[in-house]
Amino acid sequence: MFTVSPTIVSANSFGGVYKGDILNGCSVAIKILNASKGNGEDFINEVASISRTSHVNVVQLLGFCLEGSNKTLIYEFMSNGSLDKFIYSKGLKAIPSLSWNNLWQIAKGIAEGLEYLHKGCNTRILHFDIKPHNILLDENFCPKISDFGLSKLCPMKESTIFMSDQRGTMGYKAPEVWNIHLGGVSHKSDVYSYGMMLLEMVGGRKNINAEANHTSEIYFPHWAYNRLKQGGELRPEGVVATEENETARRMTVVGLWCVQTIPKDRPTMSRVLDMLEGNMNSLEMPPKPDLSSPIS
Template sequence: MDEHNHIHMHIPMLLTSIVILLTTLPQSYCDFDYSVCKERPYNCGNLSDIFYPFWGQNRPLQCGGGGQTFELKCHDDDNTTILIGSQNFTVKEINTNAQTMRVVQTDLVLNFCSPQFEDTYVNSTQFRYSPSVYNITIFYDCLRMTDFPHGFGQNFTCGDVLSYFVVEYDEVLSNEFPRCKRRSHVPAEAPLDYTAPGAGYNNLIQVIDRGFEFRYDVSQDCTRCLGSEGECWSDCNDIDQNVLSCYYCPDGSHALHCSPSKSEHNISRKIIILLGVASVVIGGFMICIIICCSKYWPTDQVKFWLTIKRNRDIESFLENHGALTLKRYKFSDVKKMTNSFNIKLGQGGFGSVYKGELTGCPVAVKLLNSSKGHGEEFINEVASISKTSHVNVVTLLGFCLEGSKKALIYEFMHNGSLDKFIYSKGLEATPSLSWDNLWQIVLGIARGLEYLHRGCNTRILHFDIKPHNILLDENLCPKISDFGFAKLCPRKKSTISMSDARGTIGYVAPEVWNRHFGGISHKSDVYSYGMMLLEMVGGRKNINAEASHTSEIFFPHWVYNRLEHDSDLRPDGVMAIEENEVARRMTLVGLWCVQTIPKDRPTMSKVIDMLEGNINSLEMPPKPMLSSPTRSVPKSPIS
């Protein structure tokens, strides 16, 4: 009884010991001395110092990667083979830095004409052909051909059997061959000269014996490990899963990369501290310089030197673009010709315009704001207009660049800008234009824009076509002005890139503020022109800032609906048949110009044809999509 109880007392202890033994067995079984991987590279014949991911001979399996895939077998201490898929390859060289391996199929080396020789076919995720590898197709045991396709290959014999090899083979070419008993494909890489007389079996053997190149992949983790002077090896519990460890580090085994040694760590720490202290000292010194300069160096002097630099940049630009051929005036001359800026004609986005007199003729002088931009608008105006000479483009007579003062001298336009003639001004008694006048103005602007887009050596894109920027001379001849937003563009270039949107709200093409609509091009000016055309027909602005949100609608839709329902396009009085035809023609052209997608818009040359052609040939354009900030529709007829 006592003995029986004694046995029962020891059973729990025995079970615990068995569990501990079973638990620790794999670890004991896999207690692998990983240092041998560094000490035992693979060496065989001309292959030497081959490390991860390869293993074989005296290099253990754990020193390789990908399980059995990268096993190398040494034969007679001279030749190395590797099994890829189900085929054996003789390894000629391995470049572990480039991760490439040059091989030749072993069957080809042993007996090229063997009937057991099969296609070289590789089905492996770890290996892939190099880009320079091509296939040679070999036809064995064939009937003799009397007319072999020239430039594709040559014939040879395997013993007494006639065969052919073809370099550029496809299924269509196979119809040219007589019946052959078998066919195989052999990868090759070296160039094969099959055009020389007698180039046959020997040349083919040399090329095939040279072999071809495989590429294999090593994980990025292992690459980082090797880069930190470690060595990769496979976890013995997960060899087939290619689980990596990084070892052979100064302080033992680590995952993925080796930690720096204690001395290296101390050196790195000292460098970081020194860099930090140096940064603080230099930063403090720079702050002191800035404070001293701002305190003792007047702001006006800073502005003065910045202005000089900008002016030098402008001078260089103007010289490179040939704009210095224009007459240049001193600021004292500008002040004199405007009688100290006595008569102000108007105010624009880039400055004020004053009336002046030059050699007895009236001129308009635009004095640019010194506080805006860095002279870009000045450069745009001078560089673009100095290249033009057209009756419908304003003439630039000269310029002034003196310190922060910049001015442009233009021909004087007696009738001012177009906007005052087409918008209702309440009690202002501005005479309205006849429909014939409007049509002539529209046609003149179109010709001016076509000239800017096609007539100059360098294409000029305006980017701010609107009634305010169309000036009228004493004969109501329109002149395109205000080139502050303009860009020069090579004629061969269909689109341009811009870092920011430019133009006036209501006239800006959709692609200028949203690139999803298409590229920015001369078609952007066409859109602005079309919107201006619709305003001239409707006698109102396409934007009404005072309109309530509930009354807002895309302006071209309002015009389109009136045209579609044969409503009066400009209900400010009874229109004659000829006037109604002019209004309808302008409306159709305007709607074509404001199409949302740039490619759907006509060029300015086509616009001129549409304006001058038969109105019956003008098709009804598609209804433009919503593409701009909301526009307002009038609550009551315009008078």
């Protein structure tokens, strides 16, 4: 049994997430899915996928309830909410900025979680919706991958999968998800989404800025690539301290490798971890990424 707080934690087209308390006093996150949402595929995906996992960087499912059209998922509660509010917090003075060490640790934790989903389970799990909103942070800012409503299970022996629909969020959706001529849909599609999120973490902004004054600043991967080549600051309207510059540059190089248009040109998540933990001097500069994914 649990009690539900009237305060909603988050909400989207799939439903709302509320804070609750169970009998032992622990807080939980209660995700109530909208009754009108399709045939319940998102609920089935989430339970089927996350019930197979056990990793420090994947949110823990504590229970679920299915009664008629009512679908509820109960998760561990993440006191610091989602990553997006920390990296898009311009003008919100109540939200503290994350240090570059925090950002690097979060990037590494998400990569470890994705590596586990891709090769640490008996069945490979493809998430298909990696973005800052779906990364939750606990009281120590340890990141946890959440929201498996669009996920898909893939046998380890199969390198690509067939999809009848385009899963993901615009701006993070890998090009091959919407253009089959670019390559098969696979775990490399999650790598693309991760890379775009990594670039947003560095830049402190969304990967598309329709209000930019210059065309070259609209698509952040292009802006970041040009700044790397020129040796300039990597956070627009901000200054990165000298001792933190290597972390920012390393994260940017890794992000740019991850958002390569052709899936085979992207690293695996295991390679991503090697690059994040390596020396900047050992990283090759990636080719300039193409603007090939729909942005609206």
